[in-house]
Amino acid sequence: MTKIALVTGANKGIGFETAKQLTQHNIKVLLGARNETEGKKAEEALRALSLDATYVKLDISNSADIENVKNYIESEYGVLDILVNNAAVFLDSDWFGNNTETVPLQTLRDTFDINYFGTVELTQALLPAIKKSEAGRIVNISSVSGSFGVHLDESHWLYALKPYAYSASKTALNQFTVFLANALRDTKIKVNAANPGWVKTSIGSDQAPLTPEEGAKTGVQLALIDENGPSGTFSQSGEILSW
Numbered sequence: 001m002t003k004i005a006l007v008t009g010a011n012k013g014i015g016f017e018t019a020k021q022l023t024q025h026n027i028k029v030l031l032g033a034r035n036e037t038e039g040k041k042a043e044e045a046l047r048a049l050s051l052d053a054t055y056v057k058l059d060i061s062n063s064a065d066i067e068n069v070k071n072y073i074e075s076e077y078g079v080l081d082i083l084v085n086n087a088a089v090f091l092d093s094d095w096f097g098n099n100t101e102t103v104p105l106q107t108l109r110d111t112f113d114i115n116y117f118g119t120v121e122l123t124q125a126l127l128p129a130i131k132k133s134e135a136g137r138i139v140n141i142s143s144v145s146g147s148f149g150v151h152l153d154e155s156h157w158l159y160a161l162k163p164y165a166y167s168a169s170k171t172a173l174n175q176f177t178v179f180l181a182n183a184l185r186d187t188k189i190k191v192n193a194a195n196p197g198w199v200k201t202s203i204g205s206d207q208a209p210l211t212p213e214e215g216a217k218t219g220v221q222l223a224l225i226d227e228n229g230p231s232g233t234f235s236q237s238g239e240i241l242s243w
């Protein structure tokens, strides 16, 4: 039977490439995008390659959108096999230095609304459909910016880069990964966090070494793990990372 996947923030960047690579594994992919024009463009681009993708309107910080997508998945397919929580924003003024003393609370709230609360609300809403899958997979696209290990390691290349709002939202997402994997430990569902690497996108900038195609690989690999695969891990290209 064809598997059904939902990728959030699938209109561009790593999300679009993740959706594309999943369709190439003969998975039916729902392309979540908050902007209808951009979402439809992404759908057309994949359909032009004879890939099976359908746009769904999904602003993950909008509860009505989440409810609509949940109802659509349940009525149309009755099940969700793969959820890739990819959508996120970077709202700190820049990547450099440490803005913990000055970052406006509104920036923190707006970042957490999407990167953390939106992801948690969407995942909770879709869990009943994921529990109906033979092999549910949840992949949270995180970042080494959220890693305590990295931010305590003076020799790490990211040590000097401490944008607080973005990084803290990814730390919270990592905790969600660990706790949800534990809550679902007696089910067939596996929950893992992926670090894409430093990727050329709006968030990663054009200075980044990796293409979106390369950046999508870890998330896709974790979406496709079999029943012997891990749960509750944080990795990049198969290498376990420090939380």
Ligand SMILES: NC(=O)c1ccc[n+]([C@@H]2O[C@H](COP(=O)([O-])OP(=O)(O)OC[C@H]3O[C@@H](n4cnc5c(N)ncnc54)[C@H](OP(=O)(O)O)[C@@H]3O)[C@@H](O)[C@H]2O)c1
Pocket: 008, 009, 010, 011, 012, 013, 014, 015, 032, 033, 034, 035, 038, 058, 059, 060, 061, 085, 086, 087, 088, 089, 114, 118, 141, 142, 143, 144, 195, 196, 197, 198, 199, 200, 201, 202, 203, 204, 205, 208
């Ligand atoms: N690029 C990197 O180097 C890097 C490194 C580590 C982790 N990551 C993570 O990789 C993921 C993808 O980011 P990216 O690098 O591909 O950046 P991107 O090109 O900016 O893509 C972000 C996507 O998220 C969407 N989005 C933002 N807010 C949303 C909301 N409220 N509802 C639904 N969609 C929303 C954006 O939609 P719009 O087009 O409408 O804004 C866009 O499709 C993120 O989780 C990011 O934190 C990236």
